Amino acid sequence: MQGKNLFLLFFCFAAFGSFAQHKTLPFAGSVFAGATEGQQGGSLQLGATVGVKAKSWTTSVGTGLDYYGVRSIPLYLNVEKRIFDRQQTPFVYLNGGYHFPWLKNIKNSRWNTTNASGGIYYGAGIGYQVPASKQIALFFAAGYSFKQFREEITQRYECLIAPCPEYNEKINYGFRRLSLTTGLRF
Amino acid sequence: MKKLSLLFAAAFVLLMQQSCMKDSCRRTYTLQTPIFKTLSQVRAEMHSTAPQPLKATGKLNLFGNTIFLNETGKGIHVIDNSNPASPKNVGFINIPGNVNLAVKGAHLYADSYSDMVVFDISNTANVTPVKFLNNVMKEKNVYWNSTASNNPDSIKVVVGYNTRDTTVDCQNYDMLVKTQVNCPSCAVANPSLLYSAAAPVQTGVGGSMASFTIINNYLYAVGSSSLYCLDISDPANPLQTAVKNMGWGIETIYPFQDKLFIGSRTGMFIYSLNDPANPTAQGSFAHVTFCDPVIADNQYAYVTLRSGTTCNGSSINELDVLDVSDLSRPALKKTFALSNPYGLAKDGSLLFVCDGTAGLKLYEASSPEGLQLIQQKSGLEAYDVIALNKIAIVVAKDGLYQFDYSNPASIKQLSNLSISK
Numbered sequence: 290m291q292g293k294n295l296f297l298l299f300f301c302f303a304a305f306g307s308f309a310q311h312k313t314l315p316f317a318g319s320v321f322a323g324a325t326e327g328q329q330g331g332s333l334q335l336g337a338t339v340g341v342k343a344k345s346w347t348t349s350v351g352t353g354l355d356y357y358g359v360r361s362i363p364l365y366l367n368v369e370k371r372i373f374d375r376q377q378t379p380f381v382y383l384n385g386g387y388h389f390p391w392l393k394n395i396k397n398s399r400w401n402t403t404n405a406s407g408g409i410y411y412g413a414g415i416g417y418q419v420p421a422s423k424q425i426a427l428f429f430a431a432g433y434s435f436k437q438f439r440e441e442i443t444q445r446y447e448c449l450i451a452p453c454p455e456y457n458e459k460i461n462y463g464f465r466r467l468s469l470t471t472g473l474r475f
Numbered sequence: 476m477k478k479l480s481l482l483f484a485a486a487f488v489l490l491m492q493q494s495c496m497k498d499s500c501r502r503t504y505t506l507q508t509p510i511f512k513t514l515s516q517v518r519a520e521m522h523s524t525a526p527q528p529l530k531a532t533g534k535l536n537l538f539g540n541t542i543f544l545n546e547t548g549k550g551i552h553v554i555d556n557s558n559p560a561s562p563k564n565v566g567f568i569n570i571p572g573n574v575n576l577a578v579k580g581a582h583l584y585a586d587s588y589s590d591m592v593v594f595d596i597s598n599t600a601n602v603t604p605v606k607f608l609n610n611v612m613k614e615k616n617v618y619w620n621s622t623a624s625n626n627p628d629s630i631k632v633v634v635g636y637n638t639r640d641t642t643v644d645c646q647n648y649d650m651l652v653k654t655q656v657n658c659p660s661c662a663v664a665n666p667s668l669l670y671s672a673a674a675p676v677q678t679g680v681g682g683s684m685a686s687f688t689i690i691n692n693y694l695y696a697v698g699s700s701s702l703y704c705l706d707i708s709d710p711a712n713p714l715q716t717a718v719k720n721m722g723w724g725i726e727t728i729y730p731f732q733d734k735l736f737i738g739s740r741t742g743m744f745i746y747s748l749n750d751p752a753n754p755t756a757q758g759s760f761a762h763v764t765f766c767d768p769v770i771a772d773n774q775y776a777y778v779t780l781r782s783g784t785t786c787n788g789s790s791i792n793e794l795d796v797l798d799v800s801d802l803s804r805p806a807l808k809k810t811f812a813l814s815n816p817y818g819l820a821k822d823g824s825l826l827f828v829c830d831g832t833a834g835l836k837l838y839e840a841s842s843p844e845g846l847q848l849i850q851q852k853s854g855l856e857a858y859d860v861i862a863l864n865k866i867a868i869v870v871a872k873d874g875l876y877q878f879d880y881s882n883p884a885s886i887k888q889l890s891n892l893s894i895s896k
Binding site: 460 | 497
C-alpha cells in the first residue's frame with residue numbers, strides 16, 4: 290500500500306513537471322508545509338502545487354500528505370488570485386478535489402477488518418507573499434479545509450458452526466479544520 | 476478588486492465559525508428488531524413447508540438419498556439427493572432455534588432452543604412433529620421458567636428479525652446499541668447458544684461438527700457443558716436416561732464402535748458405551764483451548780484445532796493425530812499445520828479436512844503419521860464434510876458442494892447448491 294502511494298505521489302509530480310514545461314503560459318509552482326488544527330488536534334501537512342499563471346491568476350494541481358484524522362494524499366485543483374500584480378501581495382485561494390487514504394485495507398485482527406476510502410477534499414483561504422529572490426516568493430496562508438473519510442468495518446464472530454456471524458457498519462467522517470501553511474512559490 | 480478581497484475575507488470569517496470547525500461522524504449500521512410469536516404458535520408452525528432458498532448453511536445429516544441441512548436458528552432444508560449432480564431443494568421444516576439434528580428410521584430429532592422435537596419423516600413432503608420434549612438441554616434454555624406459568628401461550632419466542640439500515644451520529648450510537656429489548660420472557664437468539672448432527676444403517680450420517688448422534692436405540696447430544704442420553708427405542712417417545720456434566724466448552728460428538736468421541740475446547744474425551752443408557756468416561760486428551768471437532772478410526776483419532784475468539788485467541792491451527800489404541804491414554808503422534816480447520820471426515824485411507832478459506836483438503840492417510848496431501852480444492856470456504864460412497868458432501872460458506880472422489884488424485888465437483896443472496 291505504501292509503495293502504491295509513493296508511486297501515486299511520484300506520478301503526480303512527474304505529470305506536474307511535464308505540464309509545467311508547457312511554453313505558452315509561465316510556470317507557477319509551490320512547495321509548502323504547515324499545520325491543521327481542529328477537533329482531532331494539530332497535524333502536519335505537506336504539499337506541492339504545479340500549474341500556470343496568467344496575469345494575477347494561478348491555476349494549479351496540488352498533492353501532498355495530510356495527517357489530519359487519517360493520513361491521506363490529497364489531489365486537487367487549486368485556483369489563486371493575487372490581489373496586486375506585484376511580488377509582495379496578499380492573495381486568496383480556493384481548491385477542491387479528492388483525497389486517498391494512505392492505508393486502504395486495515396486488518397485490525399483476525400476478526401476485524403476495515404476498508405477505508407477517501408472522499409471529497411476542499412479548502413479556501415487567504416495568504417500573503419513576500420519576495421525571497423527574483424524568482425521565488427515566501428508565503429504564509431491561513432484557511433479552512435475539509436476532507437471526507439469513510440470506513441467500512443467488518444467484524445466476525447468466531448463460532449463452531451460456520452459460517453460465523455458478521456457485523457458490518459459504515460462510518461462517514463467529515464474533518465473540518467483550520468489550515469496554516471508556509472512555503473515557497475516560484 | 477477591493478470588493479473581491481472583502482468577499483473572500485468575509486467568507487473566510489464565516490467558515491471560521493465554530494459550527495464549521497466541528498468534525499462530523501455518521502455511523503450506518505443494521506438495526507434488527509426481533510419478531511416474536513408465542514411458543515404455541517411456533518409449535519403449530521413446525522412442519523414442512525414449500526422449499527426455501529438457502530440463506531446460510533449449518534449442520535447436515537445424510538439419510539439415504541435425502542440431505543437434511545440445517546440453517547442455523549431457522550430450521551432444516553430437505554434436499555433430494557437422488558442425483559448428487561443435481562440435488563433438489565424439496566422442502567423446509569420451520570424450527571426456530573434449531574441447530575442440531577439426527578435421523579433414525581422414520582424420525583428426525585431436532586433441537587429448538589432447549590427443547591427437543593421429534594418429527595415423522597416417513598413422507599418427506601409432509602414432515603410433521605409427533606413429540607415436543609420441553610427443556611431437555613437446559614443449558615440452552617432461553618424461555619422456560621422465565622415466566623411463572625410456563626404456559627406455551629404466554630411464552631414469547633424470537634422467530635426472526637426485521638432489519639433496516641439506520642444512520643445516526645456516532646456519539647448517539649453507543650447509547651443506542653446498549654438499549655436492550657426489555658422482554659424477560661422472550662427467547663432472544665444468541666449465536667453463542669446456537670451450536671451444533673451424526674452415525675450407521677437406519678440412521679443418518681452426520682458431519683464431524685455434529686453435536687447429536689444416534690447409536691442403536693440411544694440419541695446422544697452434547698450441550699456446552701453436558702452430555703445428554705435419550706432412549707429412543709420408542710422413536711416417537713424419547714426418554715432421558717442420563718445427563719453427564721462434562722465441564723465447559725463441549726462442542727462435538729462423534730460415534731465410533733462402542734465409543735463416543737467428544738470434542739471440547741479443553742481437549743478430547745472418550746466415553747464408553749458399555750452401558751449405553753449411562754456412558755462412562757474412559758479417557759481424555761487435554762490441550763490448550765481451541766475449537767476442535769474430532770473423528771476416529773480403529774487406532775487413531777484426528778482432531779482439528781482451530782483458533783478463534785471463543786476458542787481462545789491463539790493462532791494455532793493444526794491437525795493432531797492421536798493414537799487411541801489405549802483408550803485410557805490417548806497419545807499425540809503427529810501434528811500437521813493447517814490454515815483454519817473445521818470439520819473432517821475419513822473414508823478408508825482417505826482423510827478429508829475442511830480448512831476454512833483454504834478450501835477442502837484430501838489426504839492419503841494409510842500412514843496416519845505421514846499424511847500426504849493429494850488434492851486441495853480451493854475457491855470454497857469449507858466447514859464440514861461427509862464422505863460416503865465416493866461422494867463428499869461439503870458444507871461451505873456459499874453453499875452445499877458435492878465432489879466425486881472415485882479418483883482421489885482428481886476429485887471432481889458434481890454440484891453446488893448455492894446460497895441465495
